[in-house]
Amino acid sequence: MAGGLFRRLVGAAGEVWPTYTRHEFVLRLARGDLPEAAFRRYLVQDYLFLLHFARAWGLAVYKSDTLAEMRRAQSLVAATLDVEIGLHVEYCRGWGLTEATMAAEPEAPETIAYTRFVLDRGLAGDRLDLEVALAPCMIGYGDIAAERMADPATRHDGNPYREWLDMYAGAEYQSLAREAAAALDEQFARRGGEGRFAALAAAFATATRLEADFWRMGLEAER
Amino acid sequence: MAGGLFRRLVGAAGEVWPTYTRHEFVLRLARGDLPEAAFRRYLVQDYLFLLHFARAWGLAVYKSDTLAEMRRAQSLVAATLDVEIGLHVEYCRGWGLTEATMAAEPEAPETIAYTRFVLDRGLAGDRLDLEVALAPCMIGYGDIAAERMADPATRHDGNPYREWLDMYAGAEYQSLAREAAAALDEQFARRGGEGRFAALAAAFATATRLEADFWRMGLEAER
Amino acid sequence: MAGGLFRRLVGAAGEVWPTYTRHEFVLRLARGDLPEAAFRRYLVQDYLFLLHFARAWGLAVYKSDTLAEMRRAQSLVAATLDVEIGLHVEYCRGWGLTEATMAAEPEAPETIAYTRFVLDRGLAGDRLDLEVALAPCMIGYGDIAAERMADPATRHDGNPYREWLDMYAGAEYQSLAREAAAALDEQFARRGGEGRFAALAAAFATATRLEADFWRMGLEAER
Amino acid sequence: MAGGLFRRLVGAAGEVWPTYTRHEFVLRLARGDLPEAAFRRYLVQDYLFLLHFARAWGLAVYKSDTLAEMRRAQSLVAATLDVEIGLHVEYCRGWGLTEATMAAEPEAPETIAYTRFVLDRGLAGDRLDLEVALAPCMIGYGDIAAERMADPATRHDGNPYREWLDMYAGAEYQSLAREAAAALDEQFARRGGEGRFAALAAAFATATRLEADFWRMGLEAER
Numbered sequence: 053m054a055g056g057l058f059r060r061l062v063g064a065a066g067e068v069w070p071t072y073t074r075h076e077f078v079l080r081l082a083r084g085d086l087p088e089a090a091f092r093r094y095l096v097q098d099y100l101f102l103l104h105f106a107r108a109w110g111l112a113v114y115k116s117d118t119l120a121e122m123r124r125a126q127s128l129v130a131a132t133l134d135v136e137i138g139l140h141v142e143y144c145r146g147w148g149l150t151e152a153t154m155a156a157e158p159e160a161p162e163t164i165a166y167t168r169f170v171l172d173r174g175l176a177g178d179r180l181d182l183e184v185a186l187a188p189c190m191i192g193y194g195d196i197a198a199e200r201m202a203d204p205a206t207r208h209d210g211n212p213y214r215e216w217l218d219m220y221a222g223a224e225y226q227s228l229a230r231e232a233a234a235a236l237d238e239q240f241a242r243r244g245g246e247g248r249f250a251a252l253a254a255a256f257a258t259a260t261r262l263e264a265d266f267w268r269m270g271l272e273a274e275r
Numbered sequence: 276m277a278g279g280l281f282r283r284l285v286g287a288a289g290e291v292w293p294t295y296t297r298h299e300f301v302l303r304l305a306r307g308d309l310p311e312a313a314f315r316r317y318l319v320q321d322y323l324f325l326l327h328f329a330r331a332w333g334l335a336v337y338k339s340d341t342l343a344e345m346r347r348a349q350s351l352v353a354a355t356l357d358v359e360i361g362l363h364v365e366y367c368r369g370w371g372l373t374e375a376t377m378a379a380e381p382e383a384p385e386t387i388a389y390t391r392f393v394l395d396r397g398l399a400g401d402r403l404d405l406e407v408a409l410a411p412c413m414i415g416y417g418d419i420a421a422e423r424m425a426d427p428a429t430r431h432d433g434n435p436y437r438e439w440l441d442m443y444a445g446a447e448y449q450s451l452a453r454e455a456a457a458a459l460d461e462q463f464a465r466r467g468g469e470g471r472f473a474a475l476a477a478a479f480a481t482a483t484r485l486e487a488d489f490w491r492m493g494l495e496a497e498r
Numbered sequence: 499m500a501g502g503l504f505r506r507l508v509g510a511a512g513e514v515w516p517t518y519t520r521h522e523f524v525l526r527l528a529r530g531d532l533p534e535a536a537f538r539r540y541l542v543q544d545y546l547f548l549l550h551f552a553r554a555w556g557l558a559v560y561k562s563d564t565l566a567e568m569r570r571a572q573s574l575v576a577a578t579l580d581v582e583i584g585l586h587v588e589y590c591r592g593w594g595l596t597e598a599t600m601a602a603e604p605e606a607p608e609t610i611a612y613t614r615f616v617l618d619r620g621l622a623g624d625r626l627d628l629e630v631a632l633a634p635c636m637i638g639y640g641d642i643a644a645e646r647m648a649d650p651a652t653r654h655d656g657n658p659y660r661e662w663l664d665m666y667a668g669a670e671y672q673s674l675a676r677e678a679a680a681a682l683d684e685q686f687a688r689r690g691g692e693g694r695f696a697a698l699a700a701a702f703a704t705a706t707r708l709e710a711d712f713w714r715m716g717l718e719a720e721r
Numbered sequence: 722m723a724g725g726l727f728r729r730l731v732g733a734a735g736e737v738w739p740t741y742t743r744h745e746f747v748l749r750l751a752r753g754d755l756p757e758a759a760f761r762r763y764l765v766q767d768y769l770f771l772l773h774f775a776r777a778w779g780l781a782v783y784k785s786d787t788l789a790e791m792r793r794a795q796s797l798v799a800a801t802l803d804v805e806i807g808l809h810v811e812y813c814r815g816w817g818l819t820e821a822t823m824a825a826e827p828e829a830p831e832t833i834a835y836t837r838f839v840l841d842r843g844l845a846g847d848r849l850d851l852e853v854a855l856a857p858c859m860i861g862y863g864d865i866a867a868e869r870m871a872d873p874a875t876r877h878d879g880n881p882y883r884e885w886l887d888m889y890a891g892a893e894y895q896s897l898a899r900e901a902a903a904a905l906d907e908q909f910a911r912r913g914g915e916g917r918f919a920a921l922a923a924a925f926a927t928a929t930r931l932e933a934d935f936w937r938m939g940l941e942a943e944r
Binding site: 103106107108109110111112113114116119122123125126129130133134137155171 | 549552553554555556557558559560562565568569571572575576579580583601617
């Protein structure tokens with residue numbers, strides 16, 4: 053089954069997974085009643101997050117065993133630096149946030165915790181450790197958006213956050229998430245084995261907890 | 276002046292520094308009215324912290340340019356793994372905490388944020404970057420304990436946390452902190468230059484903020 | 499002066515530098531009487547080298563402090579993986595070498611020594627350490643080709659290696675080499691200081707020696 | 722079987738293994754007719770090697786998943802820095818080599834190739850990758866000395882290199898080598914799986930080739 057390792061990691065995470073994917077931040081975003089301050093806080097920290105996401109894929113280029121692995125990692129660095137950050141900056145402009153403002157903002161502890169945890173897993177372990185720590189974000193965002201799109205409670209017309217849902221539920225992102233899940237399976241076959249599962253599952257659960265903290269950090273902006 | 280770089284980093288951190296060194300957690304610990312639950316929470320997370328502290332000094336062995344640098348890093352790994360963790364475990368036993376309990380506890384996000392920030396600075400930069408990120412802990416704890424010892428508001432007799440203050444204000448730890456400050460100066464002369472100061476100061480301030488979050492995490496245990 | 503640090507490093511390397519840049523391999527290539535077996539050996543190992551060169555720039559993405567630094571590193575990963583390896587493979591086809599043949603060839607010890615030395619400098623030190631270790635290759639190839647082009651002893655018509663000289667002496671590569679030299683200056687100002695010069699010069703000289711060994715390895719193929 | 726992974730790696734290396742373990746350098750050392758210049762060259766480069774060996778075990782501390790793993794790595798850093806380098810320096814003094822002389826000698830390309838290959842495997846991969854790349858040295862030296870001790874052609878009385886053979890064939894080193902082999906098995910069970918074997922075997926064979934080059938470098942000193 054494609055995405056087999058990812059599904060097993062989700063299963064092993066138990067309640068930690070829906071605590072992240074069905075977080076109040078996500079549900080309110082889908083219903084359109086998320087406070088704007090919460091979303092703005094999230095957007096700024098997500099900009100800072102993207103810089104470290106690009107660093108993580110740069111590290112994956114270094115940690116590649118084959119030319120094909122290098123090319124996949126390089127395409128993700130390129131997509132982040134050449135496309136995604138640009139789109140994010142443009143999207144944020146619509147929310148009244150300039151790139152200079154976002155770049156000057158201090159990183160929230162929640163942003164530091166998740167990004168540096170990922171990078172440490174990647175440096176202490178191998179590329180599979182790195183990609184497993186990135187999976188709650190890379191693959192999880194695709195799952196989150198797809199699940200909300202299928203939910204009748206989700207508001208489409210007049211939802212100020214609709215563009216966000218459309219992007220992550222869209223064909224392009226869903227395909228990228230499927231590729232990330234397939235890459236996990238390929239690496240687990242080539243570099244893994246059942247003996248590794250427990251440690252990978254523990255890192256995946258921690259990364260998921262830290263992603264849930266990231267939503268909470270957004271919500272707390274409204275206070 | 277010995278410790279010149281450290282004092283400049285403290286100066287550049289402005290209000291961030293006393294927010295950490297005179298944190299409510301510290302002041303109450305010195306007065307002896309810190310809730311026990313807060314201290315226990317701190318002790319458990321400090322145990323988990325020490326494992327990553329040892330990893331950081333292991334990394335410093337790898338990042339050494341000279342045999343003398345390697346030996347200093349190795350002595351700190353040894354002190355942590357052979358002595359400090361043992362003392363910590365013994366001390367915690369007096370507080371009703373077993374090593375197995377502490378090892379089984381999940382890392383708090385605040386523990387993850389500070390430790391992984393340090394490791395990432397060390398891997399992305401050089402050994403000076405690593406030691407600057409460790410300085411709020413290594414040197415800061417010495418400063419904190421010395422300052423509290425000199426404060427008339429500090430309670431000595433019957434203070435349940437007296438042993439903690441005595442250890443960090445004691446000659447052995449103060450000497451270790453002085454060595455760490457001298458090492459910063461030596462490395463700044465050999466690998467630094469004024470051009471690096473701004474980036475080092477920014478990393479130092481972030482590390483200090485994350486250390487203050489660590490105290491707050493302790494305090495929140497009482498809720 | 500643009501390229502100031504690079505020129506100082508070359509100066510400090512003394513005789514090591516011309517031993518590399520005016521190596522018998524280079525002089526015979528320019529005169530057109532390099533044995534074809536030597537050039538083929540070089541081409542195969544240069545293909546294997548490029549894989550680690552891409553890894554080094556992936557590492558530089560990870561080690562970047564700013565978005566601009568990340569983008570420059572990413573453009574070099576992309577240039578290597580998307581363009582240079584492709585051109586190299588096509589060029590080698592003209593010499594009767596397929597990509598599969600080259601990929602199956604074991605790395606020569608000389609290829610391992612230079613590439614892993616660079617990567618270790620980059621991981622043990624910071625991005626300036628990494629770029630200084632790459633400079634004999636990045637900037638040196640531009641110097642070598644320009645010097646040979648200006649040499650009356652160089653044969654242009656009917657030289658089987660003319661395309662190689664034209665590429666590295668060409669405007670595109672020369673501009674890339676100038677950018678690399680400017681990047682060294684910028685990083686030396688921002689992360690360096692005179693205190694670092696001696697260690698950087700030692701690493702540069704070692705890297706240059708290892709590059710000269712790479713030419714020798716090519717020449718030895720004719721035996 | 723204890724040491725099962727190591728034996729499989731040796732088997733997969735085929736002729737590469739005896740090319741290293743029964744290298745002319747080793748056979749002549751055992752017979753006592755190795756030129757002294759060759760042994761001195763080896764001793765100097767082995768001193769430089771030990772510095773990077775200590776760095777590799779420092780890196781292993783960083784890459785540890787458990788306290789037990791950290792402690793084993795730390796004991797090897799300590800053994801190298803506190804004991805082995807000291808013994809080596811003392812032993813070399815008997816051969817007329819001072820520590821200052823050895824520290825001032827440039828690293829041979831063969832020393833660079835092997836040590837940096839090991840460190841890169843350790844950083845690009847996980848701790849199992851690191852220990853597999855170290856195994857031809859760590860475990861191989863034990864095998865080499867034991868095999869020579871069992872060989873009737875080995876000269877014991879009046880062999881100027883007897884101390885070297887005695888040390889690596891001795892109970893202390895043999896026990897260290899057995900522990901290293903057991904650690905490989907433990908990590909292969911916990912972090913490995915059959916899928917990894919091919920890549921581990923390729924890295925082991927390359928590391929073994931580079932160790933054989935190290936002997937050759939010694940022999941070439943007599944020229």
